[in-house]
Amino acid sequence: MRRLIPQIGPVLMLAAGLFFVLGALTALDLGSFRRMGPGAFPLLVGGLLCLLALIGLVQNLRQPLAPGRPDPMAVLGVVGGVAAFAFFTPLAGVLPATAMAVLATGAVIPGFRWRYRILLALGVALAVWLIFVLGLGIPFIAIRGL
Amino acid sequence: MDLLANLSLGLATAATAQNLMYCFVGVFLGTFIGVLPGVGPLAAVAMLLPVSFYLPPETALVMLAGVYYGAEYGGSIASILLNIPGTPSASVTCLDGYPMAQQGRAGVALFATAMASMFGALFGVVVMVLLSPKLAEFALLFQPAEYFSVMVLGLVAASIVNSTGAVRGLMMVCLGILLGTVGVDVNSGETRFTGGFQELRDGVSLVVVAMGLFGISEVMVSLRGATKSYAGAGLTGSMLPTAREWLRSLMPALRGSAVGSFFGTLPGTGQTVASFVGYALEKRVNKRGASFGTGAIEGVVVPESANNAAAQTAFIPTLTLGIPGSTTMALMLGALMIHGITPGPRLISEHPELFWGLVVSFVFGNIFLLILNIPLIGLWVRILRVPHHYLYPTVIVLICVGVFSISNSLTDVWMTLLFGLIGYVLRLFRFEPAPMLIGFVLGPMMEEFFRRAMLLSRGDPSVFLTRPGSALLLGVAVLLLAATVLPWRSWLASGRLAVRRRA
Structure with a gap:
């Protein structure tokens, strides 16, 4: 095998x-x-x-070329992050989806504390708003209902 | 006289406030990406593609190009301070740069790197200014058969510079070409390989493929090691080299730039080969060659001048022939095509402001880089020490938002994830995704020229061998393939291995 x-x-x-x-x-x-x-x-x-x-x-x-070792947790983290973005964007808007994606991907990184994960999520959401909505003027629904 | 008029047109384009600002943004981001080992310039250019849609084509290209050559500057910082190359081509800089840092001369190494990079880049720009119009003029003689053959040559070259062998590289090229056939055939209007999905009628988006293959899968590979924080040599001592070191660096910088300019123009070789060959050559011709590897300043100057010269001259085949020499160049071509500009020999005459504006922006960009890399070097040293777990979740979000911003489509986001998973599986089975992207970009053009050449020859496939230009190009492609079994590759591989061992 x-x-x-x-x-x-x-x-x-x-x-x-x-x-x-x-x-x-x-x-x-x-x-x-x-x-x-x-x-x-x-x-x-x-x-x-x-x-x-x-x-x-x-x-x-x-001459068999040995395959690399898969890292299921890393794959799960990335899939979880993208899925969180795709799931929350229509429900809550791009900025909450952004924060959720950061939290989901960050969850699989060993030693990355919750406090810092939440701060990063807020910071990235703010950066997305500044660059894409304010800077480039892309017509996103930033936060649904606002 | 013509040259002066062209350069002044370029100056007028590049010196606008908007282009200067985006040039600065590009080189800043490029340095940032280069400094951080893990995310390469390719992923950065892929991530910025959606942003470039909102900019005029010349501004978009100025910014994307800035990321590309800015990363070459940044790549050497981690090489010198940490012995970890930020970009593959900076791995040669580790050989003498890190020993210099260990001797407490990191400042001198970084200063020499910045100056050599600037020298090499400007040398490359001069070569580009002199060579591009001539090459474009010559390429106007090309007919569809020659275009097809030059693309074959470009693809063969891209597939052989591959650590897992030419056959695997060629497989990836073919897969990329086939992926490019998905969607409506422009000649017949028939849809191909869409599986009934309406979303695929216009084909698979370049942004989706690039971000998936190089952004998502790259993060999957690096994510779990993200808690690493690097503690390398500090930035100590004076930054200025001695007068003797200045003198000793001049000829190596010139030789490195010449080698780099040459290899930059060849499709498939690029900066990494340029810096390896430049270093090996200098080691033989330099009187102090024996001291290379122990912290010789020439050992830092040569690879840096070579890879920066190559970064500039890589634009020559891309813009004059429409043949990308590397995957990042393929993305640049894609960005141009998205803006409705067909790269090729007519680009310089039909869009002079774009070509000459880009050339002049290289000069501005390199001046910005010199400022960023000498007075502001402390900033990058601090960034190096920031733990990388902040980076990867941010990259994932930027990919999602970037893809979503193009047409507010979540299908595109899911497709990007799918390509990310495909890229990850391919990497696991030792297939490098880079040749696939080049095949994907060139595939539709290649098919078009192939069909046109067959139509013009009334169905005679020997046209590719009976036209001298086409036969010559195909002959070079065959020679390149044959050369993969010749000793120089094992020599180069042993050089790379030595660098890896040291790293």
Whole structure:
């Protein structure tokens, strides 16, 4: 199983190449050499990607390139931050969403105290208001209901 | 005479209050980003792309360019004081800069760095002024086949300068090109690979891809180590080098600038290769070469003049041919295209105020940088000591707000997160996302020129080999690929390894 994990990368590339090749062959007009249709170029490049992925797979079998160690907490922190922004923006406006995103991302950083997280959240929300709303005049709903 | 008229047009553009202000903002942010190890100039330019939509094109480019070359100045500060390069190209500066700091000569090293950076940058600007119009004139002879081939060359060059090998780099380029085909085909009006999502009809946004691949995934990689606070050498002693050191630095600065200017113009090489080659070359030709690595001032001057000269001349292929030499340059091209400006040989004649305004802004920007890096050096030293956990949540928010500000669309925010996750997975499996972005930017143009060349040749694919210019460019691309197996790469890699070991 351990030997198979490094092969996931080239296999993913092969899958991506096949997606475009099959998409071009089945759903798009390829045209002629003279007047190429919308499917011709993706077919060529997708085919090249498949070929390269196969070469990569062979290379990897000979000399496996060990993958990096994933950090699920870091991913969770970033996903949580972006999700908090996307969730709270329509509900409460951009500034509260900003503060929530800072709190969510900051929550996974070890040793980052709550007091400082809250101060950072307020500071960043203020900076966003100053730069984007006041400075650039972007028509955001800064705080819903205000 | 023409040159003087062009430069005065550039001066009139660059010297407006708005352009000066955004030039300062750009170089300030660039230095800030360069000082902090972790967030590179690429992520910073990506984050500023949405802001640039609200500015005139020349102002936007002046600011984004300022971030790019400002980061080269800032990158050396962390190299000298902490032995941690702020930017990849500043890693060579660690070799002599950090030993100088340990000897209590950090001030002299920083002063020499700032002066060498300014010298290199101005050298690069002169090369750019002299070379760009000639190259653009020559490129007007290009037909679609040559354009296609020059793009192939650019993409091959971008994919081979990749620590995980050319095959992986080429895979990423192909993936980027394919991603660029998503949306409506401009020739037939047919939608491609949208999966029925109306949001994808106009294609995937460059901002979304860039911010996801380089902003979000970068934070995912660095977030949990963010509590590190750095305690390196302090800023002690006088900042002024001795008269002998001034004299000893002159020729190395000149040689470094020349090497940097050359490598900056080559697609795919950029500042890192320029500073490595400049240092290696100087070590051989300099009488004091044996003292390199122990705190020789020349060892700081050469890489800094080389990487700053390269940062300026990298704009030559980008603006005159429309071929970005690096990922950051690809973003600059994207910014121009967003403003409806097609980069290429006609840019200088059709938008002289933009080209010459940018050139003159480089001079202003470098003067600002000198002020920021000599009298205000204490500010950056203090910033270095601020714990980084304040930085990453802020970056996430700036990405979200920046993407959301473009069209008030939360779908774009989710898409950015998706690309961030894709970038993170790719990094885990040792695929560097940089070539993908270059492929994404160049892909649509490449397809257009490919189809046009085939139409003009009445369907004969040999046109790419029978036209001498196109054949030459493709030949160089093949040679470049072949060169990846030649010894110079292992020599360069061993140099990098040595730097990493020291760092």
